[in-house]
Amino acid sequence: xxxxxxxxxxxxxxxxxxxxxxxxxxxxxxxxxxxxxxxxxxxxxxxxxxxxxxxxxxxxxxxxxxxxxxxxxxxxxxxxxxxxxxxxxxxxxxxxxxxxxxxxxxxxxxxxxxxxxxxxxxxxxxxxxxxxxxxxxxxxxxxxxxxxxxxxxxxxxxxxxxxxxxxxxxxxxxxxxxxxxxxxxxxxxxxxxxxxxxxxxxxxxxxxxxxxxxxxxxxxxxxxxxxxxxxxxxxxxxxxxxxxxxxxxxxxxxxxxxxxxxxxxxxxxxxxxxxxxxxxxxxxxxxxxxxxxxxxxxxxxxxxxxxxxxxxxxxxxxxxxxxxxxxxxxxxxxxxxxxxxxxxxxxxxxxxxxxxxxxxxxxxxxxxxxxxxxxxxxxxxxxxxxxxxxxxxxxxxxxxxxxxxxxxxxxxxxxxxxxxxxxxxxxxxxxxxxxxxxxxxxxxxxxxxxxxxxxxxxxxxxxxxxxxxxxxxxxxxxxxxxxxxxxxxxxxxxxxxxxxxxxxxxxxxxxxxxxxxxxxxxxxxxxxxxxxxxxxxxxxxxxxxxxxxxxxxxxxxxxxxxxxxxxxxxxxxxxxxxxxxxxxxxxxxxxxxxxxxxxxxxxxxxxxxxxxxxxxxxxxxxxxxxxxxxxxxxxxxxxxxxxxxxxxxxxxxxxxxxxxxxxxxxxxxxxxxxxxxxxxxxxxxxxxxxxxxxxxxxxxxxxxxxxxxxxxxxxxxxxxxxxxxxxxxxxxxxxxxxxxxxxxxxxxxxxxxxxxxxxxxxxxxxxxxxxxxxxxxxxxxxx
Amino acid sequence: xxxxxxxxxxxxxxxxxxxxxxxxxxxxxxxxxxxxxxxxxxxxxxxxxxxxxxxxxxxxxxxxxxxxxxxxxxxxxxxxxxxxxxxxxxxxxxxxxxxxxxxxxxxxxxxxxxxx
Numbered sequence: 001x002x003x004x005x006x007x008x009x010x011x012x013x014x015x016x017x018x019x020x021x022x023x024x025x026x027x028x029x030x031x032x033x034x035x036x037x038x039x040x041x042x043x044x045x046x047x048x049x050x051x052x053x054x055x056x057x058x059x060x061x062x063x064x065x066x067x068x069x070x071x072x073x074x075x076x077x078x079x080x081x082x083x084x085x086x087x088x089x090x091x092x093x094x095x096x097x098x099x100x101x102x103x104x105x106x107x108x109x110x111x112x113x114x115x116x117x118x119x120x121x122x123x124x125x126x127x128x129x130x131x132x133x134x135x136x137x138x139x140x141x142x143x144x145x146x147x148x149x150x151x152x153x154x155x156x157x158x159x160x161x162x163x164x165x166x167x168x169x170x171x172x173x174x175x176x177x178x179x180x181x182x183x184x185x186x187x188x189x190x191x192x193x194x195x196x197x198x199x200x201x202x203x204x205x206x207x208x209x210x211x212x213x214x215x216x217x218x219x220x221x222x223x224x225x226x227x228x229x230x231x232x233x234x235x236x237x238x239x240x241x242x243x244x245x246x247x248x249x250x251x252x253x254x255x256x257x258x259x260x261x262x263x264x265x266x267x268x269x270x271x272x273x274x275x276x277x278x279x280x281x282x283x284x285x286x287x288x289x290x291x292x293x294x295x296x297x298x299x300x301x302x303x304x305x306x307x308x309x310x311x312x313x314x315x316x317x318x319x320x321x322x323x324x325x326x327x328x329x330x331x332x333x334x335x336x337x338x339x340x341x342x343x344x345x346x347x348x349x350x351x352x353x354x355x356x357x358x359x360x361x362x363x364x365x366x367x368x369x370x371x372x373x374x375x376x377x378x379x380x381x382x383x384x385x386x387x388x389x390x391x392x393x394x395x396x397x398x399x400x401x402x403x404x405x406x407x408x409x410x411x412x413x414x415x416x417x418x419x420x421x422x423x424x425x426x427x428x429x430x431x432x433x434x435x436x437x438x439x440x441x442x443x444x445x446x447x448x449x450x451x452x453x454x455x456x457x458x459x460x461x462x463x464x465x466x467x468x469x470x471x472x473x474x475x476x477x478x479x480x481x482x483x484x485x486x487x488x489x490x491x492x493x494x495x496x497x498x499x500x501x502x503x504x505x506x507x508x509x510x511x512x513x514x515x516x517x518x519x520x521x522x523x524x525x526x527x528x529x530x531x532x533x534x535x536x537x538x539x540x541x542x543x544x545x546x547x548x549x550x551x552x553x554x555x556x557x558x559x560x561x562x563x564x565x566x567x568x569x570x571x572x573x574x575x576x577x578x579x580x581x582x583x584x585x586x587x588x589x590x591x592x593x594x595x596x597x598x599x600x601x602x603x604x605x606x607x608x609x610x611x612x613x614x615x616x617x618x619x620x621x622x623x624x625x626x627x628x629x630x631x632x633x634x635x636x637x638x639x640x641x642x643x644x645x646x647x648x649x650x651x652x653x654x655x656x657x658x659x660x661x662x663x664x665x666x667x668x669x670x671x672x673x674x675x676x677x678x679x680x681x682x683x684x685x686x687x688x689x690x691x692x693x694x695x696x697x698x699x700x701x702x703x704x705x706x707x708x709x710x711x712x713x714x715x716x717x718x719x720x721x722x723x724x725x726x727x728x729x730x731x732x733x734x735x736x737x738x739x740x741x742x743x744x745x746x747x748x749x750x751x752x753x754x755x756x757x758x759x760x761x762x763x764x765x766x767x768x769x770x771x772x773x774x775x776x777x778x779x780x781x782x783x
Numbered sequence: 784x785x786x787x788x789x790x791x792x793x794x795x796x797x798x799x800x801x802x803x804x805x806x807x808x809x810x811x812x813x814x815x816x817x818x819x820x821x822x823x824x825x826x827x828x829x830x831x832x833x834x835x836x837x838x839x840x841x842x843x844x845x846x847x848x849x850x851x852x853x854x855x856x857x858x859x860x861x862x863x864x865x866x867x868x869x870x871x872x873x874x875x876x877x878x879x880x881x882x883x884x885x886x887x888x889x890x891x892x893x894x895x896x897x898x899x
Contacts, residue, residue, distance in 0.1 A: 023856075024840070027817060027866045031836055034818040061837045068841035069848060 017071060017078075024065050028058055080407035087408060091380075095412065097779045098376050102416025102465060103423055104772055105369025110424030110458040112355075112362035115431060117453060118446055119351045120342040124264050125447050127199035128301060132340035133162075133308060135298040135315070137326065137333045149277060149288070149296045150325040152191075158318035161311035163303035164197040166190065167296045170265040172283040174273060175549035175741045177245030178232050182734075184546070184743040185228070186269035186442070187246070189277040189285065189296075197301045198264070204229075205240045205255030213276035216289045220279055222251040226259040228272040246273065247282030248551045248739070262445045264299065267343030267351075267435075270445040284548060284709075292328055299340060311337050357762050358431075361769045364515060368508050372776045373465060375505065377409075377473040389482035401478040402471075409470030417462030421455060428454075434761045439584070439754035440544070441744045505777060512773030519766035522759070534684035536622035537748040539575075540715050541722045541729055542585060544744040547710035552740060557710035560737040565614075567732050568716060573725050575717040578620035581612035581701055581708055584755075585621070585715045585748070597697055598669045599653060608649050608695040610670065612704070618681055620717050627660035628679030635700035642700060643668050643675040648683050649695030670697055673704075686752060715748065722747040802834065802842050803851075804885060807878040810852060810870040816859065817843060817866065843868060851877050 035054050040047035055061075066075050088095040123129035135155060152167040159165070167190070174187040195207040203226055212219040222244065224233070233239055242253045263271030277296065280288040287293035302311065315322075315335045323332045342348065388401060432446050545564065547557040561579075568577045595610035618630045626647065635642055645653075650663050660680035668675050683693045714733075718725045726745050733742045753760065809820050820843075821834050846852040851874030859865040870878070 023866065026864070027840070028836065030816070030863060030865050031818045033863065038822075055836050057837070061840055064837060064841040065844050068844035 017074060020066075020069065020071065021062070024062055025058075028055070028061060031055060076403070077407070080404050081411065083404065084408040084411050088411060094376060094380055098373065098412045099416045099419060100779065101369050101372040101376065101776055102413060102462060103419035104776060105366045105373075105465070106417055106420025106458040106461050107423035107427060108362040108365035108369075108769070108772075109461050110420060110454065111427040111431065112358040113457050114424060114428040114454050115351075115358055116355050117451075118342065118428075118432070119267070119348060119355060121453075122266075122447050122451070123339070123341045124198070124266065126261075126264070128197065129340070131302040132198070133300045133302060133311065133337045134340050134345065135165075135300055135335065135337045136345060137322075138336045148292065148294045148326055150292060151322050152296060152298045154318060154321050154325045155298060155300070158321060159300070159311060159314045161303055161306035161314050162300040163306075164193050164301040166194045166197045166299040166301075167277060168194060168264070168299060169277065169280065169283075169285065169296045170263050170271060171268055172285070173546075173549065174246050174283050175248075175546060176232075176273060181232075182550075182739070182741040183232065184549070184741050185272040186263075187273035187275060187283060188263050188265075188271040189280040189283065189288075190274050191277060194274070197299065200258055200261060202255040203258045205253070207255050207274075208276050213278045216278050217281060218278065219276060220246075220249055220251040220282075221254045221276065222246065223255040223257055223274040224253055225257050225261065225263075225270070225272045227262075227270075229256045244273075246275065246279075247284070247549060249279075249282050251275065251279075251282075264340070265344060266445065266447050267347040268444060269442050282551075284551075292326060294326070297344075300337065308337060308339065354761065358765065361515070361765055364511055365769055365772060368511050368773050368776050370465070370469075371508050371511075372779065373469050377469050381473050381477040384477060385480055385485050388477050388480055389485035392478075392480070392482045393486070398478045402474040405474035405477055406470050409473070413462040413465060413470070417459045420462070421458040424454075424458060431761065431765070434757050434764075437754060438757075439751045441746050441751075441754075508773065508777040512770060512777050515766060515770035515773050519763065519770045522763045522766055534623060534682045537752055539719070539722055540621070540717050540748040541726050542744065542746060542748050542751055543714040543716065543726075543729055543733060543742055545710075545712045545714065545733055545740060545742050547712075547737065547740045549741060550737075550739045552710060552737065554708070554710065556737070557740075560740070561710070561712060563736045564733050567736065568714075568729065571728070571732065573718050573720060573728065575719050576616055576620040577614075577714065577716050578617040579614045579701065579712050579714045580617065582711050583611070583713070584751075585713055595697060596671055597649070597653070597695075599667070601669055601672070601674065604669050604671065606649070606652055606695065608645075608652075608697045610697050610699060612699050612701045612708070614701045617698075617715075620715050621684070623681055623684050626680045626682055628664035628677070630679055630681075631698075631700040636702045637704070639703065641673055641675040641703060642678045643670060644679040644681060644698040645677055646681050646683050646693075646696040646698075648693040649697055650680055652695050668697065670699065675699070686756070713744075722749075801885065802838060803846060804878065804881045805832070805834075806839070806842055806846065807851060807870055807874055807881070810868055811875070811878065814867045814869045816868070820868070846874065849877075850874075 032051055032055055035051035036047045039050040039054070043050060063075075124132055126132070149167050152165055155162070155165050168188055170188040170190070172187045172189065174185050176183050176185045176187075192208050192210040192213045195202070202223070205223075207223055208219070208221050212221050224239075224244075229235060229239055233242070236242060239253055239256060243250050244253060245251070257274065263274075265271070275282070277288060280295065285293075285295045288295060300311070302308065315337060319335050320332050322335050324330070327333065338345075343351065391401060392398070435444055435446070437443055545561070547560070552560075565577055565579070568574055595608050596604040597606050597608045597610075598604035613631065615631045615633050615635070618625055625644075628644070630644065631642070645663065645668065647660065650658065650660065653668075654663060654666070663677055663680050666677050668677050681698070683696075685694060685696070714729075716729055726747075730742050730745055734740075805824055806820060809815065809823050812823075815823065817836070817839055821836070821839055825833050843852065843854070847854055847868075850871060852868045852870055854866050854868050856864055857867050
């Protein structure tokens with residue numbers, strides 16, 4: 001027999017177990033018939049019985065034969081599984097409770113792991129993922145700092161461990177015009193080797209070439225995403241060669257990216273348009289082409305056989321050259337590389353707290369589930385002591401009993417594992433759904449596809465729990481003296497089990513109460529943040545008007561802005577209109593502040609956040625001025641410079657005991673400008689209980705127009721329903737200057753909700769965890 | 784006398800380690816089904832060696848697993864379907880080795896007993 005025959009024999013034995021059984025039985029039957037004939041010849045009557053005696057125990061022969069064929073383990077496993085399912089079917093309460101407990105524990109761990117995996121570990125969803133690395137200047141605090149295309153050029157000559165280096169700027173808001181429609185899209189400026197490095201092919205057309213990225217502003221070619229092609233171009237079959245406007249300039253579409261490809265900035269906004277960096281000025285990246293322009297990230301691909309360690313060594317040797325290419329001074333920054341996995345280094349910081357919270361909650365739930373599982377298995381062991389005693393008395397070996405009990409645990413673990421794995425897919429998507437839309441209304445994308453790790457972990461946890469609890473329970477249950485157990489009354493044998501069970505239930509209830517307390521505290525904190533703030537977000541719509549994306553000059557956007565405000569105020573639906581330059585309406589752009597302020601020109605040591613706000617800004621938000629007035633239409637360029645301070649800044653500059661009224665009229669130096677304080681407002685910016693107040697100085701929107709790019713955010717208080725009026729507001733702003741896109745339209749309440757997503761999420765997760773913990777405790781108490 | 788002594792001998796001792804040898808040797812004569820193998824050995828040894836089905840069939844299974852015999856279903860001369868076993872080339876080589884080992888063992892035992 002050849003090796004092939006031997007393999008065939010084994011595979012037949014393994015996979016054709018039913019046929020094996022039938023053949024063996026038929027062969028024995030044939031043997032029995034021939035033996036009967038022989039016995040009849042020798043003895044006449046009673047031949048069949050004699051033949052049976054001569055052949056012996058047919059079941060035993062078949063089992064021996066299975067053992068000889070190497071099938072015994074499969075056969076006994078099948079027997080054990082069948083028996084296990086029957087036993088569990090007879091105890092549905094126990095089986096159900098155990099499966100629910102395991103599923104909950106596994107789902108909690110798997111969800112926490114899936115999110116940690118998605119944020120920190122998961123490679124980019126592209127074919128070349130194993131070899132891709134991110135290269136960045138390390139900040140002292142652990143963050144990343146990107147320093148532009150010049151540094152990428154240095155890398156191309158100084159890091160032979162990389163066979164490709166891509167320069168990309170993947171986080172750009174672009175104003176895209178399709179026909180007569182204007183939309184805001186996220187675009188990326190990427191070097192021509194981007195696609196080749198990632199290992200992806202166009203769905204239609206082609207990607208741009210190195211020649212098309214060689215001369216500044218020369219080649220307006222664009223690749224669009226499949227979703228853009230679907231949603232904005234209605235799957236136009238003649239998409240290639242079609243023209244779209246980006247930042248006011250016409251581009252030719254040369255290709256469509258593959259379906260599902262959203263770019264490489266995972267955790268951020270999906271890219272819909274890709275353009276060569278030489279065209280980056282349409283995205284207001286005006287320094288492109290000049291030395292040390294801090295625009296562009298570097299993504300490298302390791303050469304075949306090259307290691308990350310080798311790359312890091314090479315990076316250390318080119319560090320001085322990279323620093324010189326990227327920074328204006330002569331100090332040397334540390335450059336590092338890490339696998340291109342999870343979110344970008346800059347984004348991760350936002351998710352560290354969430355990951356820790358989820359891991360902590362998952363650990364507590366797992367602890368409760370483990371306590372529950374131990375309790376259930378102790379209860380089962382106690383209930384089945386008599387059964388085990390009877391089986392041992394009838395000759396069953398301890399190993400056989402242990403194997404049977406382990407099989408039962410395995411069945412529970414397998415069902416619990418599968419249910420837990422499915423539940424974790426649902427909870428992971430649900431949790432990440434909190435982050436899909438940010439406080440500016442932008443969609444974010446996460447790589448949540450199911451991978452081997454995500455499926456494997458729940459099964460591993462299930463396996464480990466089986467080992468931990470199943471083996472211990474099996475050994476304990478089988479290590480009994482049958483005579484003692486059979487003689488002892490049931491209740492006597494169960495006393496110890498009941499005692500352990502109640503201890504475990506008490507522990508679970510304690511943990512559940514702990515979770516419940518934490519959830520309540522977090523809810524109160526969130527409620528105070530949402531409702532006790534010193535401004536009123538109800539019936540306020542927010543909009544962002546972006547003349548900067550359209551490249552509109554100051555001479556054009558200023559009258560347009562006035563016209564928008566006039567038209568909005570003329571609408572009967574509108575109660576009041578306010579606006580602020582650049583940033584979010586009620587938060588500081590930079591928590592550390594961006595302006596030097598002080599009491600005189602020689603004393604500007606204090607740092608504050610400078611915000612340029614419109615007349616009626618505070619009354620629109622219903623922020624009570626503590627003293628003085630707010631800005632009026634009279635605070636314009638050419639009039640006396642005025643300012644408003646918030647209470648934290650006032651206390652910082654003039655001392656904690658000063659009254660707001662006495663500050664009004666005082667001089668305040670903001671950078672090189674001397675202003676007069678005309679009002680004091682409270683610290684109304686929403687913040688967590690442990691976040692310090694930000695000192696803020698407000699300046700009139702129209703007093704220092706120079707330097708503004710026109711990017712403006714509106715807060716519009718309406719008389720009726722915000723969601724109902726938003727389209728009217730957008731139509732009104734859009735009608736004034738049709739080339740400028742109006743975006744980020746939403747109610748201020750939803751914006752605040754999105755801003756505190758982690759708090760809301762923490763609150764939801766803790767409340768759910770407390771509920772689950774109570775449910776598990778209830779199960780444990782009942783079973 | 785010799786026959787009676789042989790019958791008194793504990794069968795398992797006689798067969799220990801030699802069942803493979805006996806079955807393989809039997810199959811060199813012709814292909815046979817299990818019952819025929821058993822009857823052949825029993826008849827040839829005047830009932831001195833009786834192989835129980837409980838030993839024979841697991842042995843046939845083991846020999847198949849090792850590739851020394853093959854099995855297939857065929858209609859027997861009595862018109863019944865029977866499973867016939869054939870020795871393979873590997874089985875013949877194995878038989879040669881086992882015969883040599885057996886001969887050496889018999890010679891060695893004979894020397895100990897002073898008969899050689």
